[in-house]
Amino acid sequence: MSSTLYGIPEHFDVIVIGGGPAGATTAGLLAQRGRSVLVLDRERFPRYHVGESLIPAFMRPMQELGLPERMDARGFERKYGGSLVWGNKQVPWQFSFIKGGAHAYAYHTRRADLDSLILDRARELGAYIIEDATVKEPLQNSEGRVTGIRFTVRGEEDMKEATAGLVIDASGQARVLSRRFTDLRWHDELRNVAIWTYFDNCERLPGDEYTNILIEGLDDGWFWAIPIDKGTISVGYVTRSSTVGESDKSLQEHFEAEVAKSTKLKKMLAPGRRSAGFRTARDWSYHSDRFHGDGWVLVGDAAAFVDPLFSTGVALATLAGSVLSKIVDKIIEYPEIEEKALDRYATAYSGFFDEIREFVERFYDRSKYKEFYYSLAQEMIDPDKEREPSADFVTLISGLSGRHPMFNISLDDLVPGGVGEAGAEAGAPSERAESTEAAS
Template sequence: MSRTENVDVVVVGGGPAGSTIGSLLAKSGHTVLILERETFPRYHIGESMVSGMAPLMEELGLIEELDARFQHKSGISLRWGRDPEPWRSDFSAAFSATGSHFTHAWHVTRSEFDQLMLDNARKLGATVHEAAHVTEILRDETGRVTGVAYTQDGESRRATGRFVVDASGQGRVLTRQMTETTWQEDLRNVAVWTYFDSYTPIEYKDDILVEAIQGGGWVWGIPLSDTRLSMGYVLSAGKLSEATRGGRTQGDVFLDCLESSHLARTMVDLGAVGELKTTRDWSHVCDTFHGPGWVAVGDSAAFIDPLFSSGVWLGTSAAWLAARAIGAALEDAEQEQLALERFDTLYRQMFKDILAYVRFFMDPTRLREEYEERALQIQKMVTQNSRVGFVSMISGVSAIADVVDFDPMNVEDVEDVMQDWDEQTAAASSTAGD
């Protein structure tokens, strides 16, 4: 007979979203079990954090450790748009406009960052099982999710709880079975990247570099340390397929990208390209982020093109919202549906805001002012200054207030947030016309 563990919340996946919701619920006094399929540390892409993560990192008590271990990120340097000259956005502009004491984000080695997050969940009281492979979703006679079956060390086990959270990333352990998924056909992209062990920094050495490449796609440069640089090329799956015909390799395509860039090629020795890595980053969103007994956060719920490094921020922000909603439902079972619906609404709106701006920004022929103005229109801004509006959009700052103050049982608070969003979305749509 398999061993069964009973807790308040079972979390499937120990990445940033899973460790965040596990940490917050455990910190609130709930019993939490996190099941992670792999053994940490493990490699992962997605190394540049946005400054909107800083309040969460502070709540989790990780600011000091992040500052000590990882490269600071103070802004984004772009070569994008009709103007051929590079331009920059400094994250401190958005922070100063809100009176925030935060000044930067971080570029991280994800194996170390994710290990830090998961260890912190343990420290805050969550139980963590690594190398735990979920094999079955458990449900009662009404169809409500009540737990999961999993294997660990060759042993079959079960974990039950009042809620199961799918934070399994692209594996989508629950959402593959519990809901339909909509794919963004215009964002079916592929990323090809490598690491350089030496590089020449750009003017603002802590910035992430983002540059549009003539012929399609864009390149990133992420300074992980003074000597290590992550550099990658994102292009449509169709363009990559076309470019690799006739015996050409992905390495050839990657070199062509760097050679045609104006900034990336000044940073690295093109003869020192190491082993290439590749992945699909097809943007998607689930039809629902919750159901009876379950909630989805992170990539298992939604994923957006990594143009603005929004992936970890979106996943951990959703985990923050979900922790509050689940916490409210655990306190009062009669409020479960209401709390989860409000979580779903706010999470979906954050996804829509970022997706709409990514699509607008994907046209690299506009003027810089157009990108800034659209960011102001499409997002709830912390100030009426368009430059700060742009920084807020790409750094995650603008949604902080709604995430921090989210109370799933406060009807007026949620309605006010949604009314603001509806008004701004209508304003953006009325001026779109392009």
């Protein structure tokens, strides 16, 4: 690759495939630590993406990047909680994030704006960014270790190469490396289909629910309604793939018929008008059977994705990116710990994903009352019952169960001369600087 054409070197500490939230967060935090990072994305930002509603756990990595003030300055809509029509007889209820942890709010946002903000911050921190770049294949040495990538740039015919000590696949559902090196495990209980669009001039929820996301359950599925800004609402309908497959209706017909059956949503949409076409996605919940291999590691949707019921996707991706940046930084310093360090990352990440997935699967039982869902959350993250069940519910759906190993991965015993080198328990929390513990 010609370094004079782009003004960048040919070798990096890390190459990140994908400039979305997972990739940009990982790259930005590594660059902040003084590591050389190349990010390649096949799109030119800003670009459209679904997933406009965020949860408080997302604020942790954004604070590390120094971005919350910029989000407010850009006019992102603060999100203080959620309103649900869910459970036995579809009784309305709501929750407030302030009850669940250190972060009282997250945001609703147009993802094009959010993703550009994070990627621009990674660039500002020193990461090299090439957009309109399509990764074609990994480079591998004679032992099969991934040592870099081959890619093309839009409008140019020649193939380019870049090498690195480690390649991170953050390419989302494109799964550039994941597709080559791993298999997916689909979660049959969450094999759903979604159809969504946008409405202008809608009525907002009343009073202190004004900034809430609305989640409204019906007999065969559920709706989201996300107030992206003062005039536009994202509205999506999620149902079982099998339900759609057994019907003569189109997805749009399903959407319109179910809106007519809704209560809160129908009232919100009454004065509005649809301002965009329909988009669809299927089979959203999956899990890669491996999260890393020789010279490569997965983060974000390239690794796993869970049903969007509680808007966990971006938070899970950026939290994992934050944790991975700390681990990779230590691997660069001590290359001999790579396999064991990434094993701990994979185990913790997979466990955190499974905790969210299990809760979502059980929450889909709409025959219960809200107290059941509260108790379910307490059972999962607070078995000693140190807090009220309602607080545990908010903590869990905020992504802030900070005792989880995901937030406390220690590499002390792997680092030469580190505490507990002779036999510390894998993944045990540590008070030393090598711990990846996130601030609450």
